[in-house]
Amino acid sequence: MKNIFKQAFHSPRFVIGFSIFACILLTMLIYPLLMPGNPLEMIGLGTFFRPGTYVSVYDALDADSRTIKLSDADDNRLAKAMSDADRISMMEWLAVAGVPAEDIDLRDTHGLISLWKKYYDPSVRPEGMTKAKRNYYERLNNRLVAVTRADTITMLSPDAETGEMEERGRVAKTDYVNVSDVTNVRRLPLGTDNFGRDMLKELVSACGTSLFIGLVAGGIATFIGLLLGLLAGYIGGLLDDFIMFFTNIFTVIPSFVILILISFSIDQSQRGALTTAVVIGLTSWVWTTRSVRAQVLSLRNRDHVNLSKLSGHSLSRIVLTDILPYIASYVVMAFILQISSGILAEAQLSLLGLGPKTTTTPTLGLMMNWAMLYSAHINGAWWAYYPVILTIALITFSLNLMNTGLDQVFNPQLRS
């Protein structure tokens, strides 16, 4: 046993797979300790906040401000105020005004603005330009002027008793505060989802639930498959025929269809993570049964089994000590694959809206479902589904990698 562990860690595939899996597991264990609290707490009012650091504007006003003079500060403000379409329109105006095309650089905000200031004149009416277009240019110009106006902003707050506005302070363009001086700062590395929940916190929690579902589903499937396979293979005869009859029926009917039907027939309020896991486990034991049976069939006529029989051992003892250890490596690998297919099955089910009920626990599949229902892909909210997809892919990839690594350890012929 010790030897097998040692050998497994010599296989690069197993080591890579194991490291990825260990990283995911560690994150799952440590992150909730660093960021305690309900992962499904709706903190953001609004859907799909971008990933980033959110600083309280209110607290920023109270923080000590310092004056920093940056030469490109205004250009940056202007650049933010101009969309790509605005820049193209500005170039069109400049072209009409007679600026040669090679002098205009769309990327160079500073040059573009200085050309614009020089050549824009609201009283000019270029030929063929509609009134609407001219109005647009005027609005654009006003916006740009507003950005560059060297003003301070005065803050007022109403007096509690009289209702008169009192000046509380002024903010100049050159005022800066250190982010660490601001009292309330919230980092949302993956933004928020459609309900305004912290995506990262939710993802870590969902990862745990999905792994739990995979583990339970894989455990149930492997247990049933192993038990039926051992019985069918070793005892044989009528029992074998009976078990194989059922196994064949389940093989012919796609298990995912059964999974959908069972999930559909269980009421939404009854469908917790455990129920879903059990349902997945109960529909995916078929291939384990078939392959365990095949292995046992070849084992049961071996001499060491005959010797064990001749030594008067009972059926259960022969199965446990003379058959099971020989297929244990296979069962371990099948278990790993069952975990990963359990996680995938949950994701598929939840994507169809047949997963665990949606109010208490997040799962990876449910997060995909929410992202799909609230059209994250159309809104451009990539953070609502790409991290989830990546996590599912990483978990199944690491499990499969571990599986092939173990395969190489147990079947030396496969080593290249």
Next chain:
Amino acid sequence: MHEGSNRPTDNRPTENCPTEKRVCLSGTGVTKVFGAGSRKTVAVDHVDFSFNEGEMISIVGESGSGKTTLVKMLLGLTSVTDGDLYFMGKKRDIRTRRRKKAYWKGIQAIFQDPFSAYNIFKKIDSVLLDCVHMRGGRHLPHEEKIRMISEACGFVNLKYEELTNKYPFELSGGQMQRLMIARIFLLRPKILLADEPTSMIDACSRATILDMLMKLRAEEGMTIVFITHDLGLAYYVSDRLMIMEKGVIVEQGAADEVILNPQHPYTKQLLSDVPKLTEPW
């Protein structure tokens, strides 16, 4: 080998004591059929035989002649399609596990391939301890069990101290097969079925294994059924020969008779196929 001049005659108690000739295992019309319909294969076809106590019988035949199937049936590891088996004068009854266990106290086997005969996950000690337990020694003190095992190892020229806590793959093929004989020594069955026990072993160890089987018979009065494809070897060790071809026993009788005066053409062909040192091929 035709002359039979080099056969050892000293260790054959049965020839000297004809009164001991009690039948311990016999069968009539024993048949085994695999498959059904067009894929039907008759592995053993209505075989009649009887083994006497203390005898050494060889069943000789080429690969696929049904020797091993016959042994499996005799051991009760495979069901018998047709025919009756009699053990110690009574019809064999191994329908329950308890009766099977009792039957296996009287009949044991050594297999062809020592490398596959051991559970690779268990230490050697457990195999020998199982034998002590099977003989009813489960409640003996541990020292007594070790003493019995050491004695058995000594019988096959192995040292228990060197074997204990080892796994089967740490032994050589010859050592494994000798350990199988130590197992038989501990169990002391009435009948031993040795299914080609020397075919996977090198020539030096082969002689040792054969000597030990002879010793078992001489000391314990065990009936030994020796399965082999080597007619010369069979002639060397056994009192009686049974020649098997395609599931049928084509000729049986005393070893000298069968070898010196073969009746069936298959026996003659087998004899001519034995390689000889003095004649060209």
